[in-house]
Amino acid sequence: MKKYIILLLTLAFSSFIFAQKGNTFPHLAKSGTVTQLIVNDKPFLILGGELGNSSAASGEDIERIFPKLQRMGLNTVLVPAYWDLIEPTEGSYDFSLVDKAIKQTRENDLKIVFLWFGAWKNSMSCYAPLWFKKDYKKYPRANTKAGKPLEIASSFSENVYQADNRAFSQLMKYIASIDKEEGTVIMVQIENEIGMLEDARDYSAEANKLFNESVPEVLINYLNKNKNTLHPQMLEKWEKQGFKKKGNWQEIFGADLYTDEIFMAWSYARYVEKLAQTARSMHNIPLYVNAAMNSRNRKPGEYPSAGPLAHLVDIWHCGAPNIDILAPDLYDGFVDWVAKYKLHNNPLFIPEIKLSDSNGAQAFYVFGEHDAIGFCPFSIENGSDSERSPLVQSYAKLRELMPLLTEHQGKNTMNGLYFDKENQKRIIYRDDLRITCRHFFTLPWDSRATDGSKWPEGGGIILRLAKDEYIIAGSGIVVEFEKTDENKAIDAKELGEDGFASTGKNDRKEQIWNSSSRCGIGPVDEISVNKDGTFGYIRRLNGDQTHQGRHVRIGVDDFSILHVKLYEYK
Template sequence: MKLIQVIFFFVFVMMQSLAQNIPHLAKKGSATQLIVDNQPFLMIAGEVHNSSASTVEYMEPLFPKLKRMNLNAVFVTLAWEQFEPQEGVYDFTLVNSIIENAEKNNLKVCLLWFASWKNGESSYAPLWVKKDTKRFFRVKTKDGLEIETLSPFCEATKLADAKAFKALMKHVREYDKNQTVILMQPQNEVGMFQDIDYNKLSLELFEKEVPESLMTYLKTHRNKLDDYIKNAWSKTNFKKSGTWIEVFGNTPEAKTFFTTWYYAQYINYVAKAGRDAYNLPMMVNAWIVQKPDDLPGVYPNGGPVSRVIDIWKAAAPDIDIQSPDIYLPNFKEIVAMYHREDNPLLIPESTSEVGRAFYAFGDHDAICYSPFGVEDAANDFLFTQSYKVLNEVQPLIKEYQGTGKMRAVLQEGDETYKDLYFGDYKVKVMYEKPKEPSFGIIIHTDNNEFIVIGMNLTVYFTSEKRDTIGYIGQVLEGRFEKEKWVTTRMLNGDETFHNSRLRVFGRTFETQEKIVEANKKEGEPDAYSPATNKVFTTPGVYKVITYQR
């Protein structure tokens, strides 16, 4: 008996150790971090085009290119139609190749499971699913026409999708010995382009009472609900039970809450099946609302847009993060909608405007920033060098996530400045060169010390203490090598107007292209001996020592 108990004890300890080593999410102060190999991991990432991993031949030369672009993670598509070309027959060729190529190039992976839906359509489902419209029925229009989108009310589709996803997750657990895959996304930008599914089953369910679990969530979180839900519910005086129309009124909102609930439940079922095989973190992404007055169906109705995050939280507990795909110009406003206490910020799709990455990591403790079609930015010098700087400073960013001592700035539109507050200091950040990227991260590393990372900024440090003036004592330009600060220049003269301000010029790289005409302003780095060649400017890193008296 003692021998058996010892064996069970060691098996238990081993299983606990393995579970802790699996990539997972963990709280750090007010932030949530992705833990990989027992360390916080910042996904300085990119998403490749939808078909870039559709063959081994096409993907093989892609991964070295991504590594040269200074990515440390990549979002890669795996299509259900290729993974399960015949029902019950699984082809592991592509997923194995993704893992192998990523591992060779020291890249971590988020697998995108394009299955029942992608961008509100169902083009990635297998042919054996698409052809059998009786077993796997489609969304119906108001006129009774079946469209190409698979219905979220179809039990057979949900079961088939979940079975395939579970097989995928089981294989990843067994094949991916070095945990190259760290995150999963079941489905992509889900939803239907109409107000409701007009299938008989859907309409019957719409007449039934709102599920008790949703009502319990709404009542428990009433004071924190998104205004879109709260305002709709308030029209019935926050009715505590009833049908969807009785609780939310005979409104477009009632239909979208209903549709959202069933999409979220479907995807949660798929995600849970996968997690039962291999418990990796799961996230979903949203084709976001493009205009505030857009009705559901103009954008994919049922997807995890910011308006219905709370519906998703109630319906899909096995989904860790709801994420926005951001191509609109009001980036800062959108990330604020998605970054919540119960929803860390993870951006799986956006543009290659790299200032967005700095802002997301610095101001919202983001887990990830990932431009879509990232391979298109391979020759974008600013992008690749900025990602290099992010890799350089990521240990510092991870250290200060969740502490309240790190903020970021990003110029949008006609903005000219931003005031930030750290301890006894007010930090005024002025945006320079309005036609060029202007962004940065400011970290309060000690009482009288700041690290500033960015480009095209002017920064003033003043005291918030009564009867006290704040001064800049020293400005050091430099870099981090193996997490240690290395000073490359001291900037205490013309470059800082004699320590009156920090001028974040950034790192410059001279090209072979000659300057035809140079007009330099006083105080710029080469004002007195103008450069003859054009230069590229990329983010720089600065240490500022301050004092008060």
């Protein structure tokens, strides 16, 4: 009895110390209209990068790469966990690379997200161990309609699931054993870019059998319950069949490739859900799945069919309720795709985006416009760690801004800006103001705007602190403030290289002033932001730097945070 009491006291004391440290598990929490990632009891924005597929396959590479990521200003790294290296022999597990990655993460003051390269990676089963691949009778492949076996494990096979799940459960158990108190691992991705290729669905015998059976009642009930918020494509398919509530997949959704895709998405989602339940039982941290986009208007099977794509969001939410986020991997159509993944029931997280000089501007845009949880360029180890690199500059300023951004998420006080040569201007209305935002090269002062040079992307955040008080941050942007009833100012294209009107007064139309008041720009201060959200003064910008009070601007070669106060005059 005495030993039992001592044990209870020890456990209670351990729990008290754990609580005092504030080391609750990383988790997602609702804050108003948004979902935030909570790390060490505070909202956390992932300023991340994803390693190339083979860049965590040796301890030497991990030791070489991670210090560079710290110099680049990342706070999180996304790292593959390879099934073939973790379980090279069936039933024997080697977590040395996982351990090395976690240790390097801690040494370089980072957080880590593991990507489970299990049964599928970019549709294919290339990261399954050789013993799994060779035993194709026990671990069958998906088949095309013509009967050709693919290098894609069948999601309809119980043996495939059991083998995948055993290895994944060992990974989650290992992570929990070494990281429950530290909280270094903040999320896990299950599989990678799941999807069928060549055909829209698996035509194996088991798949064909299930395709001709009734659509599961749980899915029908979900569609019916969420009828008013279904994705338009899903609603249209169901509506064309008369909103039937009983029948096989073709009777409910029609006979076409997209019904094949819906069926296949249900299979993938149910498979992933079982893995997610395993993860929850081992170590309850956020889980997500990622999708390869259909960026070229292709058909299912021409693109990876049935993954967590925007038009299949309802299937995935119903089939895999333990998955927290459906995330897009982006290489084309940036602005359109992020809008499709920021939904009322799906926070925006970008685990993979093409590494480019545009990333700095893109990161500002998604945090300002879509309350994003995180942003991660792919093959990040190949990026520059120069202090002048756009991404390094961007992450440095976003890290400063994090207290303000997380405070204002979901409050409709922020906008994101993203400009290039084709999309140069955006108008935002707040209070009684018309805020005209443009690409920096719409000003006449930089020769690169007109000499044929490629316009670098401009991106930023406009954050309303109070009436007539704003934070403007980013790169390559110009912002003008006017009262909504004020006469429209001269368009930028009419300005000469000195910034004044390029034509004489006699060539201009007379304007009759009929506004009640005007908006003026008061102090514009370049600032830093402290960890507690207070401001540090760097310098006052005036005169030439604001075109004598006409606008606020940040050049294309710099990232800055500006504190702007406005005033009214008549």
